[in-house]
């Protein structure tokens with residue numbers, strides 16, 4: 001059988017080289033309709049009713065792959081092996097399979113392709129079942145359904161990603177293509193055409209030498225003996241410096257080079273010496289291999305250990321390995337001897353900086369890979385690290401663990417999913433500024449037609465936003481609600497913005513949204529409608545800036561702002577511009593300076609960064625203005641309550657910046673009685689605690705209003721820089737009045753000598769407010785205290 005022969009030959013070559021091979025089975029008889037009886041029908045036999053899966057079964061049999069070693073990814077059953085849905089392929093990350101069959105006929109999900117490719121072992125096969133390759137780009141599937149966000153429908157989604165995918169499949173080595181065309185050839189090979197056998201006929205290569213345990217070492221021999229490559233041995237050697245306080249290790253690698261495992265062997269080696277090792281990573285799942293290697297090492301050393309919880313290993317030596325989420329880890333540094341940060345590039349630089357307070361710290365990062373992890377680490381954090389007096393040891397793992405270097409399936413996946421996309425090299429953009437750049441629309445056709453442009457634009461998004469992943473590449477090319485705009489210097493992308501059209505929804509959809517039904521896309525209207533209970537919020541049409549990034553070599557030259565100016569001019573016919581992002585003081589000020597005003601601070605933190613999201617609007621029309629007005633003033637009305645509750649741990653500088661960026665003009669609106677208490681506390685000995693509410697209202701006015709007086713009077717005698725003291729007083733209002741922290745905690749945090757000194761500064765901060773807004777009641781109170 002042609003399918004079997006092709007598969008067997010590919011597998012033989014894969015085994016010979018310890019590489020993987022890809023077999024495409026293009027089912028030309030598939031009409032694009034999922035057969036209802038084949039869907040989710042557990043226990044279905046390997047029957048021939050489904051052409052694609054039957055061919056996949058033949059391929060596996062001929063290639064000698066056991067079903068127990070295979071995973072089927074797709075929506076149809078029929079291979080009698082483990083099956084996962086394309087959306088759930090995250091579970092395959094870090095696992096190793098001899099073969100994976102991806103039935104992509106019903107849903108071609110780019111993230112799934114990326115994850116699957118990583119899971120196939122050296123000597124194994126990736127089998128891709130597709131429709132006729134020529135027809136595939138024009139077919140709409142379940143992934144496309146997800147891109148059809150209201151008011152668009154699936155007919156508006158285009159097929160550029162898949163057209164590109166097909167091109168790469170046809171062009172790359174190591175990819176066999178068999179068309180299941182249904183045409184009888186009269187010789188028993190009913191309807192099968194081998195379009196490309198995919199064989200690479202490699203020249204014989206010497207196997208890589210076995211790793212050698214070094215003679216001089218601080219970690220146990222067993223740790224080195226567990227290493228699978230020479231690179232891993234070297235990496236483990238670098239981790240030995242973690243015994244010394246003041247050390248830092250940076251370990252970089254592409255996916256699947258064994259860096260997490262090396263960190264695990266290091267963690268185990270440190271723990272057997274009684275060290276307390278704290279591990280952090282964007283998710284615990286990502287460090288399962290670390291725990292596995294450490295426990296295997298304990299077994300090899302005959303050290304009994306306990307696992308009181310999944311995320312903690314305790315040794316009789318007193319050593320431990322324990323996991324904390326990234327923001328929590330930053331608060332636990334005092335207690336640990338060494339901190340291991342896995343996937344460091346996925347974490348904000350601010351958090352990484354805090355980790356430098358640990359006695360010894362190691363960062364492992366992925367250079368390229370599925371999470372699109374990034375250069376943010378390299379570009380920004382490297383400088384920070386170089387400026388410390390840490391002893392930094394760098395190590396890089398190149399040798400793949402699961403398969404041989406140069407594996408053609410990895411090469412194909414990098415290309416097809418742009419895992420190695422990069423922004424333009426620095427010299428090309430070094431002298432770019434708003435005057436020398438052009439504002440350009442990067443529409444799907446332009447991007448699909450120009451690989452360099454696509455790589456630069458996507459590479460810039462990946463470098464700046466670690467969450468950019470293969471699905472985003474497909475969205476960039478095909479989603480009807482998304483637009484990309486860029487500033488370009490001599491054709492090279494210097495700044496890029498990804499924009500989503502949101503709102504403009506009909507009444508029925510708005511009602512559904514209001515009553516809690518999930519409506520895809522439309523993030524800003526959705527929050528305003530379903531959480532902030534505004535039934536009309538999804539009526540105006542807006543442009544949300546989903547992502548924006550300026551090349552790291554050209555930041556702070558006004559390019560980001562110029563790009564937003566271009567967007568505002570081009571989309572001025574809509575009602576608003578908007579944005580939602582993990583709030584930091586610097587970003588809040590960037591958006592505020594660009595005319596955006598705060599309408600919401602989310603009450604849940606991002607797990608990895610620990611940031612709360614800010615939502616902001618910049619109105620462009622009367623309808624947009626009305627929407628922004630009502631949400632700005634409501635934000636100012638309700639934020640004190642939120643800061644006292646769900647946001648009581650929000651960074652006071654984020655709160656200050658979010659309030660300062662809100663365009664509302666709240667009025668203090670205090671009764672004369674209330675003013676007497678406030679002024680009494682400013683000028684005399686009245687206590688704010690008898691009636692905190694008016695103080696809180698005043699604090700919001702002071703932090704939101706453009707015309708608010710500063711919190712310092714000319715008469716205030718302050719030590720040091722008045723501007724620094726003014727900022728400290730703003731933090732004092734946030735922490736004490738709005739977030740209700742105790743006087744002692746606030747004094748301690750803000751560097752006042754005592755609670756009493758903080759209280760005096762508080763009283764002083766109120767004086768300018770009484771003078772500006774307190775009217776006669778406050779003036780009379782002041783006069784009484786001063787004996788005027």
Ligand SMILES: CC(=O)SCCNC(=O)CCNC(=O)[C@H](O)C(C)(C)COP(=O)(O)OP(=O)(O)OC[C@H]1O[C@@H](n2cnc3c(N)ncnc32)[C@H](O)[C@@H]1OP(=O)(O)O
Nearest residue numbers: 464546547548549550555556557558559560561581586590
């Ligand atoms: C929806 C979202 O995408 S939110 C996330 C925004 N994007 C990112 O964080 C990716 C990484 N950062 C970047 O690419 C850029 O810093 C951008 C896009 C935020 C700003 O682009 P730039 O071309 O530097 O903007 P521009 O020069 O007009 O304004 C710079 C100002 O932004 C502010 N800013 C915002 N974020 C930062 C930051 N991380 N570091 C330094 N300044 C920042 C500063 O106030 C800065 O002012 P300064 O030049 O006086 O110091």
Ligand SMILES: Nc1ncnc2c1ncn2[C@@H]1O[C@H](COP(=O)(O)OP(=O)(O)OP(=O)(O)O)[C@@H](O)[C@H]1O
Nearest residue numbers: 094226227228253255256257258259260261289401
């Ligand atoms: N020393 C080792 N012993 C046993 N298995 C190992 C070892 N090193 C790596 N592996 C296996 O090889 C695969 C890749 O290793 P690991 O997860 O450590 O690499 P990584 O570079 O962190 O890659 P990824 O980013 O893909 O997680 C995993 O399946 C892991 O279990």
